[in-house]
Amino acid sequence: MSITVEQVLSALKNVEDPDLKKDLVTLNMIKDVEIENRFVRFTLELTTPACPLKEMLKNACVNAIKHFVDKEAEIAIHVTSRVTTPVNSNSLDNIKNIILVSSGKGGVGKSTVASNLAVSLAAEGAKVGLIDADIYGPSVPTMFGLRDAKPSARETPDGKTRIIPIEKFGVKLLSLGFFADPDQPVPWRGPMASNAVKQLFNDADWGELDYLIVDLPPGTGDIHITITQSYPITGAVIVTTPQQVALADTRKGLAMFLMPGINIPVLGVVENMAYFTPPELPDNKYHLFGKDGGKLLAQQFNVPFLGELPIVQQVSEAGDSGLPAVLDRTSFVAQAFGAIAGRIAQQVAIANATLVTPAV
Numbered sequence: 001m002s003i004t005v006e007q008v009l010s011a012l013k014n015v016e017d018p019d020l021k022k023d024l025v026t027l028n029m030i031k032d033v034e035i036e037n038r039f040v041r042f043t044l045e046l047t048t049p050a051c052p053l054k055e056m057l058k059n060a061c062v063n064a065i066k067h068f069v070d071k072e073a074e075i076a077i078h079v080t081s082r083v084t085t086p087v088n089s090n091s092l093d094n095i096k097n098i099i100l101v102s103s104g105k106g107g108v109g110k111s112t113v114a115s116n117l118a119v120s121l122a123a124e125g126a127k128v129g130l131i132d133a134d135i136y137g138p139s140v141p142t143m144f145g146l147r148d149a150k151p152s153a154r155e156t157p158d159g160k161t162r163i164i165p166i167e168k169f170g171v172k173l174l175s176l177g178f179f180a181d182p183d184q185p186v187p188w189r190g191p192m193a194s195n196a197v198k199q200l201f202n203d204a205d206w207g208e209l210d211y212l213i214v215d216l217p218p219g220t221g222d223i224h225i226t227i228t229q230s231y232p233i234t235g236a237v238i239v240t241t242p243q244q245v246a247l248a249d250t251r252k253g254l255a256m257f258l259m260p261g262i263n264i265p266v267l268g269v270v271e272n273m274a275y276f277t278p279p280e281l282p283d284n285k286y287h288l289f290g291k292d293g294g295k296l297l298a299q300q301f302n303v304p305f306l307g308e309l310p311i312v313q314q315v316s317e318a319g320d321s322g323l324p325a326v327l328d329r330t331s332f333v334a335q336a337f338g339a340i341a342g343r344i345a346q347q348v349a350i351a352n353a354t355l356v357t358p359a360v
């Protein structure tokens, strides 16, 4: 007897998304079920192309159909994704999620994390933009090999002239650094800097984006206030090193996002420069700046710990040469960045699910 669509859906009601805590059918993640005798085909629509649970969910679907319907069933699952968005109205209509990358202290690797996060998500198939809002030292032009780039402008169908972000490694980019001489310090005064940053959001032709990553200046200043008050932010990623001096500042930076007037979800903490492993002693880890500082900070604030990144010469060389480290996809460090990018995408989906009523 042929399997029916109802049997398949009823079996898949037993598969729960561990992050969203509901079954895949209720979450409307099962689409286009087709059946021919014992051959079952359907689409599994995930909340992000960078979903770290992809294989686990596919296996759980196969097991559920074999267990509840027919152990001889042949099952083909096509995986797609539709990145979710917060329900609050978005003044930047085509941008689904704005993710801030922040640090309490300078030099901890915030721009390195923001750049590699953007390239990792784009490599998974997401539509990604990156704004470098670091007025004190915009480093995205260097990290993407675009020190001399100058974005052009064009008229869009709404009759406005808009800046065209520069596209590299699958990421659409704009940096304050594109509009200043890299060798001249720019003495930004508060309102001037805030207006310049707002132009990068409002006056650019971003097109459709799943994720717009924003590399903030270190600390808690005017730019933070402007961005958090002007745009619907999905969440903030906090970058720190395990050093006590960095952690003290990071604590303040993290607490700012949680203040009642700001109230932005903290997607988690990334611990950068967590340890050093000499190439000739690959099993040794030297915790030069202390151990587990980022992890303990995440615990203290009850926010997710997104992972640790070692100190690797390849990362700083990659940053200087304009080729983000994740481009060498087989390297250990690319895998570490990729895992962190997956966890951030996962936290975005969770943050959005707490606001959205899922379609049933």
Ligand SMILES: Nc1ncnc2c1ncn2[C@@H]1O[C@H](COP(=O)(O)OP(=O)(O)OP(=O)(O)O)[C@@H](O)[C@H]1O
Binding pocket: 103, 105, 106, 107, 108, 109, 110, 111, 112, 113, 134, 137, 139, 217, 218, 272, 273, 309, 310, 311, 312, 313, 315, 316, 317, 319, 320
């Ligand atoms: N895991 C790492 N291993 C080795 N070098 C690293 C690592 N992370 C960052 N770096 C290097 O440390 C330096 C500072 O990094 P980055 O510019 O990303 O920090 P930042 O927090 O954005 O600094 P700023 O305060 O200037 O914005 C860069 O030269 C970068 O290449």
